[in-house]
Amino acid sequence: xxxxxxxxxxxxxxxxxxxxxxxxxxxxxxxxxxxxxxxxxxxxxxxxxxxxxxxxxxxxxxxxxxxxxxxxxxxxxxxxxxxxxxxxxxxxxxxxxxxxxxxxxxxxxxxxxxxxxxxxxxxxxxxxxxxxxxxxxxxxxxxxxxxxxxxxxxxxxxxxxxxxxxxxxxxxxxxxxxxxxxxxxxxxxxxxxxxxxxxxxxxxxxxxxxxxxxxxxxxxxxxxxxxxxxxxxxxxxxxxxxxxxxxxxxxxxxxxxxxxxxxxxxxxxxxxxxxxxxxxxxxxxxxxxxxxxxxxxxxxxxxxxxxxxxxxxxxxxxxxxxxxxxxxxxxxxxxxx
Amino acid sequence: xxxxxxxxxxxxxxxxxxxxxxxxxxxxxxxxxxxxxxxxxxxxxxxxxxxxxxxxxxxxxxxxxxxxxxxxxxxxxxxxxxxxxxxxxxxxxxxxxxxxxxxxxxxxxxxxxxxxxxxxxxxxxxxxxxxxxxxxxxxxxxxxxxxxxxxxxxxxxxxxxxxxxxxxxxxxxxxxxxxxxxxxxxxxxxxxxxxxxxxxxxxxxxxxxxxxxxxxxxxxxxxxxxxxxxxxxxxxxxxxxxxxxxxxxxxxxxxxxxxxxxxxxxxxxxxxxxxxxxxxxxxxxxxxxxxxxxxxx
Numbered sequence: 206x207x208x209x210x211x212x213x214x215x216x217x218x219x220x221x222x223x224x225x226x227x228x229x230x231x232x233x234x235x236x237x238x239x240x241x242x243x244x245x246x247x248x249x250x251x252x253x254x255x256x257x258x259x260x261x262x263x264x265x266x267x268x269x270x271x272x273x274x275x276x277x278x279x280x281x282x283x284x285x286x287x288x289x290x291x292x293x294x295x296x297x298x299x300x301x302x303x304x305x306x307x308x309x310x311x312x313x314x315x316x317x318x319x320x321x322x323x324x325x326x327x328x329x330x331x332x333x334x335x336x337x338x339x340x341x342x343x344x345x346x347x348x349x350x351x352x353x354x355x356x357x358x359x360x361x362x363x364x365x366x367x368x369x370x371x372x373x374x375x376x377x378x379x380x381x382x383x384x385x386x387x388x389x390x391x392x393x394x395x396x397x398x399x400x401x402x403x404x405x406x407x408x409x410x411x412x413x414x415x416x417x418x419x420x421x422x423x424x425x426x427x428x429x430x431x432x433x434x435x436x437x438x439x440x441x442x443x444x445x446x447x448x449x450x451x452x453x454x455x456x457x458x459x460x461x462x463x464x465x466x467x468x469x470x471x472x473x474x475x476x477x478x479x480x481x482x483x484x485x486x487x488x489x490x491x492x493x494x495x496x497x498x499x500x501x502x503x504x505x506x507x508x509x510x511x512x513x514x515x516x517x518x519x520x521x522x523x524x525x526x527x528x529x530x531x532x533x534x535x536x537x538x539x540x541x542x
Numbered sequence: 543x544x545x546x547x548x549x550x551x552x553x554x555x556x557x558x559x560x561x562x563x564x565x566x567x568x569x570x571x572x573x574x575x576x577x578x579x580x581x582x583x584x585x586x587x588x589x590x591x592x593x594x595x596x597x598x599x600x601x602x603x604x605x606x607x608x609x610x611x612x613x614x615x616x617x618x619x620x621x622x623x624x625x626x627x628x629x630x631x632x633x634x635x636x637x638x639x640x641x642x643x644x645x646x647x648x649x650x651x652x653x654x655x656x657x658x659x660x661x662x663x664x665x666x667x668x669x670x671x672x673x674x675x676x677x678x679x680x681x682x683x684x685x686x687x688x689x690x691x692x693x694x695x696x697x698x699x700x701x702x703x704x705x706x707x708x709x710x711x712x713x714x715x716x717x718x719x720x721x722x723x724x725x726x727x728x729x730x731x732x733x734x735x736x737x738x739x740x741x742x743x744x745x746x747x748x749x750x751x752x753x754x755x756x757x758x759x760x761x762x763x764x765x766x767x768x769x770x771x772x773x774x775x776x777x778x779x780x781x782x783x784x785x786x787x788x789x790x791x792x793x794x795x796x797x798x799x800x801x802x803x804x805x806x807x808x809x810x811x812x813x814x815x816x817x818x819x820x821x822x823x824x825x826x827x828x829x830x831x832x833x834x835x836x837x838x839x
Contacts, residue, residue: 207661264662304662341683344662359683381679384665399669400679422669439669466666481666507666 207279207302209262210466210507213518213526216269216288223508224539225524227260229267229276231291232526232539239526239539243291245284250293252282261302265316266346266509270309270328277303277316283324285314285331295331299324304344305386308354310368315354317343323356323364325371335371339364346386346426348394350408357383357396363404365411375411379404384422386468390429390448395436397423403436403444405451415451419444419458426468426509428476430490435476437465443478445493455493461486462499468509470517472531477517479506485519487533497533550649551656552671558657559672559681567681570688573654573751574758580650581762587642588763592770595717597631651752658751660686660694686751693751700746702753707742709760714738716767716776 211229213222218235219242229245246258260278267276273294274286279302285294301320308315313334314326319342325334340360347356349368357363359382365374381400388395394408399422405414421440428435433454434446441461445454463480470477475496476488483506486498504521511518515531518538526539562572581588605622612618626633656668665683672678686693691702714737718730745753768776 208663210662262661361680380676382683399682400676401674420674424666424669439666464666464670507663 207262207264208522209264209279210522211263211276211306211520212266212467212508213511213520214267214269214274215511215513215518216272216274219288220518220526220538221267221269221274221288222518222520222526222539223263223524224526227262227278228524229260229263229274229286230539231274231288234538241539245286245291247291247293252296252298258282258296264304266306268307268309273328275307275309275314275316275328277305277307277318279303281318281320283307283314283316283326283331285328297326297331297333301342304342306346308347308349310349313368315347315349315356315368317345317347317356317358319343321358321360323347323354323366323371325354325368337364337366337371337373341382344384345396348387348389350389353408355387355389355394355396355408357385357387357398359384359399361398363387363394363396363406363411365408377404377406377411377413381422384424386426388427388429390434393448395427395429395434397425397427397436397438401438401440403427403434403446403451405434405448417444417446417451421464424466428469428471430471433490435469435490437461437467437469437478437480439464439466441465441480443469443476443488443493445490457493459486459488459493459495466507467519470510470512472512472517473515475531477510477529477531479510479519481505481507483521485529485533485535487531500529500533500535502527502535546649547671550645551652552673554649554653555656555668555671556673556678558653559678559684562684563677563681567685568688569658569684569686569693569751570691570754573658573688573693573754576650577755577758578762580646581759581766584642584646585766588766589770592717592767594632597629598633601625601629601631650755654752654755655749657684658686658693658749660692660749688751688754691750691754693754694749696746696748697750697753698746702750702757703742703745705757706745706753706760707738709757709764710738710741711735713760713763713767716764716771716780 208226209223211223213220220232220234224230231242233240233242246260252258260280262279265277267274269288272288274288277283281299281301282296283299284296287294299318301318303316303318305317309328312328314328317323321339321341323337323343327334339358341358343358345357347354352368354366354368361379361382362376363383364376379398379400381398383396383398385397389408392408394406397403401419401421402416403423404416407414419438419440421438423436423438425437432448434448437443441463442458444458447454461480463482465480467479476490478486478488483502483504484499487496489496502521504525506521508520517529519527519529528536528538558572558576561576562569565571604625608621609618612621691697714734741756
């Protein structure tokens with residue numbers, strides 16, 4: 206049964222997060238009350254064909270642009286909601302479960318689907334601009350930079366497409382399916398795969414610069430800070446590498462004791478890492494030593510945390526939403542209902 | 543990770559993926575091939591189980607006779623065990639092979655759930671069970687499409703559920719030992735329908751890869767029965783006819799077919815071991831003729 210692992214997103218004083226299986230909510234955080242402003246799916250609203258809205262599970266971290274919340278659900282629909290009320294502005298079926306998040310750029314929403322296609326929709330009305338087929342389901346979030354959209358697919362390829370037309374510029378074939386969300390820094394595209402490798406590619410040509418091999422898959426979105434790359438692996442370790450050549454930055458990777466799916470996050474000078482068991486660690490980003498931790502949330506954590514100054518929001522699977530301070534103290538903001 | 547996972551589930555999971563590569567990435571074919579291989583590997587045990595169960599069923603009329611004759615439970619048990627000994631039948635003979643196979647089937651079921659789960663969570667779980675071999679990594683993600691099915695999702699077309707129902711019924715029909723006890727007959731009759739219905743219902747709930755496994759496993763099981771019993775005993779008539787009270791070996795002779803070769807060794811030692819007194823012999827033949835009269839009715 207899919208559970209979902211959507212991370213939270215911030216829009217002013219409103220946090221939009223998944224607070225239960227297949228449920229999304231807008232939470233007011235101004236007064237730390239955790240008051241729920243609206244919930245999705247809304248009562249009484251249906252799909253255009255008249256069928257009931259049943260998101261099943263939400264893996265897609267919501268994204269907010271122009272007072273509209275965009276997210277995909279496991280039922281295959283991409284939803285655009287009014288940030289203030291939660292009302293559906295438009296909805297469109299992609300033909301397969303949506304696992305990655307949507308990206309909004311210049312009035313276009315890009316989202317990958319389990320049907321193997323990358324879709325570009327008009328953000329205003331949901332009209333289809335173009336779609337690009339890959340050979341297998343897309344479970345990662347696309348990345349837009351300089352009018353180029355990069356998408357990693359489980360067909361083992363990462364594609365660079367023209368953001369306006371969807372025309373392919375280049376593709377790179379890895380040794381295994383690609384589920385991690387790519388990031389770009391200094392003209393280098395970083396993407397991890399099921400072949401246990403983290404690849405660094407030339408963003409302009411798709412040529413491989415280097416790769417680093419771990420003991421299990423890379424499913425996290427890497428974090429780039431200056432010339433350092435931080436990435437967690439399903440082998441339970443967090444790796445720090447040099448961006449230019451992929452050589453290890455730390456004397457040894459940091460072992461968390463459980464698979465790491467959630468992306469690492471920098472809270473000032475503390476690298477926040479969460480493993481699947483819900484154990485949080487605060488690491489020294491320079492040397493990789495633990496400053497604090499493990500702090501146990503006693504919940505499964507697979508979603509990417511969200512930074513807000515020296516604090517982070519962490520969504521646990523099932524819906525509990527926690528706040529984590531850079532000193533390791535935690536609080537439950539919204540409990541599962 | 544538990545020892546059970548390391549010894550059973552993980553090797554089976556990885557073997558399934560290796561087979562998937564061998565059959566050029568068709569996971570449905572890999573499941574079918576794996577099920578057949580597993581059933582072939584455990585075939586000696588299955589055949590032993592079938593034979594033991596059948597030998598036991600031929601003794602049923604005599605066991606019932608002993609039960610009527612001896613009211614004292616201790617004496618009754620002693621006499622029953624004596625009968626087993628004389629007939630060269632081990633009452634646990636049909637249970638032990640089944641117990642040995644049980645961990646394999648449970649592990650296969652679990653391995654299939656892990657590999658065809660289809661959800662991101664199950665995929666994440668799969669990552670913890672794979673051997674770090676490039677040959678296995680390159681197979682992922684598995685192609686879950688097979689014929690009209692998505693192996694990671696339940697098949698709602700009812701076709702697979704019907705196949706599972708029909709194959710479970712046939713196998714159940716062949717595996718149910720005939721009995722003369724009315725209570726057992728009633729239970730058997732109920733189970734004959736309940737089990738296929740239950741499995742057909744499960745098929746509609748679980749990933750269709752598991753349904754494929756159940757259907758293929760049943761079909762291979764039926765083929766094994768065919769080879770053990772022979773065409774006289776395993777044919778459309780025996781499958782479609784309502785279950786008889788007589789042992790499988792007696793059905794053939796009643797319908798004019800050849801008595802199966804298997805039956806004779808099981809009965810002859812009993813006859814030979816009986817006391818030579820004509821009284822016992824008479825009672826035995828009388829009991830048999832009573833059984834025949836009952837069948838005719």
